[in-house]
Amino acid sequence: MPVPETTPAEDLDLLIAAARTAGTIAQQHFRANPEIWQKGDESPVTEADIAIDRVLRTDLLAARPGYGWLSEETEDDAERLDDDRVFILDPIDGTRAFIDGQDSYAHALAVAEHGRVIAGVVYLPEKDKLYAAARDLGATLNGQPIRASAQRSEAGAQLLATKPTMKEAHWPGGIPPVKRVYRPSLAYRMALVAEGHFDGMATFRPTWEWDIAAGAILIEESGGIVTDGHGRDLRFNRRHPQADGVLTASPGLHAALLGRRRTA
Template identity: 35%
Template sequence: MSSNLHPMLNTAIKAARAAGAIINRAALDVEAVRISQKQINDYVTEVDQASEATIIETLLTAYPGHGILAEESGRQHGARDSEHVWIIDPLDGTTNFIHGFPVYCISIALSVRGRIEHGVVYDPTRNDLFTATRGRGAFMNDRRMRVSKRTRLSECLLGTGFPYRPGDDFAGYMQMMAEVMQYTHGLRRPGAAALDLAYVAAGFTDGFFETGLSIWDVAAGSLLVTEAGGLVGNFTGEADFLEQRECLAAPARIYGQLVKLLGKYSKFAGVEDKMAVHASLSKGGEAGQE
């Protein structure tokens, strides 16, 4: 907690740390955690729910007139018509947590009249706190963050996520990754999108792309990236991406290069681009049958 930070950001930090304590205690005996399946390969645990309840209680105690949009409880809590809406992912990386794989985080953002103004991403396993307030920069543990200075895609390490739900376009994603991997230094899939975005902001990776993400996965992390000097949008480079289930983040020079590679895979791509991807996939299928 810092007197230099905006009071609403301080409240979000307090909520994230309280949730992190719950998660860390549960991680000591993860096999005892009760798990429910929302759909195939999509799980929620009692820890997600306890973390979310603590975050909501902390936020609404401080700001009872604010709205809440949370992954597990939706808009059940808070004021429905408020211009201030907290967007919460209480445990991003639940699958990692269930397996004891220590890559997961808490994500809290505040939207004011539809624009993200404050963001917190907290990694409880490393006690790493990533924060941003619009116009005031982004920080990791009180140290100012800046995106990577690399300008050549061939030197870049990128983060991504893999499809895992029924109905996801597995073939298209494999084609997209195969193309990206030819032009980059490496590709990583840690499994927690909010933390992936924080790592772009910190310069640990040089970019991130993924489809199928919800607003609570990207709201806080996107502000971290832009306040650290990077760009965030969909695969065609459009900035209005938060609810489009498509996210691309990188420093400006790398962002432009990635848009050229990934734009044709976007659901917003032009007809010719989509036809080119479809033709490439068809050729791949025919080659596999030979």
Template identity: 40%
Template sequence: MNKDLLAEVAEIAADAGRFAIKLWNTDFRRWEKAPGNPVCAVDLEVDGMLRYRLGELLPDAGWLSEETIDSAARLDADRIWVVDPIDGTRDYLRGRPGWAVSIALVDKGRPVLGVLDAPAREEVWVAEAGNGAFRNGERLRVAARSELAGARVPADQLSKVDHDLVMVAKPNSIALRIAMVAAGEADLLATIRWGNEWDIAAAVLLAGEAGAAVSDAFGRPLAFNTPDAQAFGVLATAPGIHAAAVERLRERAEAAVGGR
């Protein structure tokens, strides 16, 4: 891939981040798309900005974003932008720093370029398939952990069955939580529910390029630009504990799928 493309996408993400942080903690419109699913006017403005700028960069690429009505036309595109204009909207609305602009370029179902711009944390995360992952220019490497007990998990609380895990600070942005695994600041990130591709596409590439094992909740490979743009869970771990994490989650994941 043209290395200039990653730099251009990072600059577009930085512009979006500057715009979002300028409006952060100001009086803007906010509402719920559905109960428990907040959105705000800044989400929509950033989405429009990104769609225009990224569309100019690669006119042939499809588009999938949390804040844009989906179109089946994207399924015919080899390359597609997968975007969450503000991942971690709850933290954005609460004045907390755990949010980021998330941009991924997916080629034939696989993320090949990813950027997270987290201006409130003064962090820029970038990854390119085959060329590693970086935060603020520093190469990332997943932690070397071989025992599930003691694994660090970004969480607000843990169930009794997970009492042997260790909670660490949890940003609202799932992309940033996955990125924590990439940076070796957490050992395990797991969700056991249906989730959207735009939440994870950029961060999954970051984690994989940093050496993490990444899958859905059952340990299966993740695919992107799928018809429903969803996957059942995401599991990003230090490679030495991935199999044990899959096994621990198995019953809960099967119960959750059965209850959909």
């Protein structure tokens, strides 16, 4: 469908309100023994995930009836491929952390237009941290501007990554001499890179769009570089909504890390 006459800033305001609604619902279930099911891929889903997905789908599509919908907790519909703009969201990113009572779960919401994210929000209600960005308008944390790290050297850099990500097989040019750190939510990891709290983030597993769409625009608008695991541009609202990993860092550090990903 044709793109409605709304700006990225207007979409961002809508996403911020929706993220806060998601946070209110999540907190009603957090540390309250929510009902849990196992999905076909053996990943868990809770009644909070389902409730947030249902409410946000109703509210967001009512506000933007011409937009498509892609969510981790909604059965995919190929009709979204015909829409110029699409909501891409993970009702709760870090569901296992949510179940375990950890406060680092997040709500990740984005709008993509013709394959590029134009607005995105990552909200951590338990930490009262709301990251937001819109195309060409910069990125913020709780309303204050944020910038990605200016780190250029691998030495001394802090890279958010799982232990398997740092195996030799992923780095033909040698494992980079960085300090590995970890946080449960992928969206939160990307937000922390946008904030400049860490210098980069890497994952080389196939990565769902709903986990990375909001984080991608946060990083781009904060001055960082974000690509797939092989240095290619990320595109969204694809038929199979997965990226081939994610590599993000400050410009100089990203180039150095990418160089180690390639064979001579």
